[in-house]
Amino acid sequence: MVTSTASESSDVRENILATGQRIMAGKGFSAVGLNEILTSAGVPKGSFYHYFGSKEVFGEELLKSYFEDYLADLDATLSQPSMTMAQRLMDYWQIWQDSQSFFDCQGKCLAVKLAAEVADLSEPMRLALKQGTSGIVTRLARAIEVGVAEGSLNIDGDAENVAQSLYQLWLGASVMVKIERSTEPFKTAMKLTQQIVRVVEPAV
Template structure:
């Protein structure tokens, strides 16, 4: 990769197009030619920014989690809300983004997680870093919720954060399997019980 790759509009276009297509079809099922044709970018330009499809996949996940974590930070900084209200907004946004019909690349961790974890160590590590960032932010929000009195926990915030993320990740998969958003109703109810907040 060249040093210019971090700020290149061409690189950003390739990543955005790959996220949309691979978010719908998966990583292995999509060839580079499909991504590049949709992006309107010649193959030579791809190898200027990415050494291989695996390197592209790693960058794709890093880019996805950077945007995802920025969205989390924005939600948890909303003024005039308790942490319980911000957590509710976060999980409402999760539901909105995890459509079983067309997630438009917004459900990349759900779509690619199981597939690439066994396929590529660099991609698995990118997933690990990204999901750790998510659970760390959830834990901080839970801790702040306990401090402001809007959340009550029976277990340490980091443990509850991991359980919540695992609950919602698994629920997102069930939503895709069942082709209905009803599993989210159970996740919302269980989340409320875990946090001792009103549903």
Template sequence: MPASTARSTDTRRNILDAARRIMAHKGYSAVGLNEVLAEAGVPKGSFYHYFASKDAFGEALLKSYFDEYLADMDRVLAQPGRCAAERLMAYWQLWRETQSFDECQGKCLAVKLGAEVSDLSEPMRLALKEGTGAIVDRLERTITGGLTDGSIVIDGAPRETAQILYDMWLGASVMAKIHRSLEPLDATTAMTRRLLHL
């Protein structure tokens, strides 16, 4: 890769990383491009060299976020020497930990931006749909693995159970933010165990 291409890729990455840090606290609409560029140390006039529009920037931000999130999720769900139920509960424990930051403000952009940007931008809504769908896919595979290894028992279909669990955890994360308390996540952990008959 030529040095200029590598620098351009690094600068784009710096902009996305800066935006993620800021928007995890403030949301999408409350953050101006100048604030992101200042945080990234990038000249104001160069934004459109890296992104065609703020919409394209938001879409790239979410895709980048989900790429990293799914890679981390894959590592947790592939831990050797553990049954599927243990790997799945390790994933939920990690979720609880990441949502406990900053008085339960968390780090999840799906939680922080989901409702806000779904009404503002169709490309961003679709990026959220694709990313959250990929999470549910992985949960479904792990639940199916648990049925096979005998560590999980469910009353419905694996996909339905995976979707219910994800929706439940997403809702609990929002409630944890509202109440500034981990109680909704702790209650959801207990309900997850009941749904999986653990």
């Protein structure tokens, strides 16, 4: 019975987080009220405060949950079998382009949507963003190092700096895509990425 109750409690919490992520990815943090999230999730308001002490705490946990899933997906992409690391990296940026569009990101563009807004609004949420984005850059840097070592790609400079620059490039492109209502910034970002991370074609 205890296990069942704990499982149900976890399900309710995850449902609130998933619903909030989907709605806030479209509208932002400040524009979304708790009632909208809870009504959509089918959860009474009292249940919200059982899991989250405030909307700010909810936002912090939302970002942590988002990045946990994002990093797991990134790890999976960067460990795909029968591919060079260069191919895996290019696959990652293609997935970014396909999923972070302005049409309907289904919660997948949460960091892009909330970064500028909440960084000045809440220190705990800013730190959650910093930790999450640092995790992405660290993984990209490690992957670039592996790619250079295996001979599938070439770069100029330090892998950490290259990874940081590439992440910032794609983050900026994601914002411009929303401003322009066009995917052209992603095409530009991909061209620059291919110039920075030079894929070495395998010898025939």
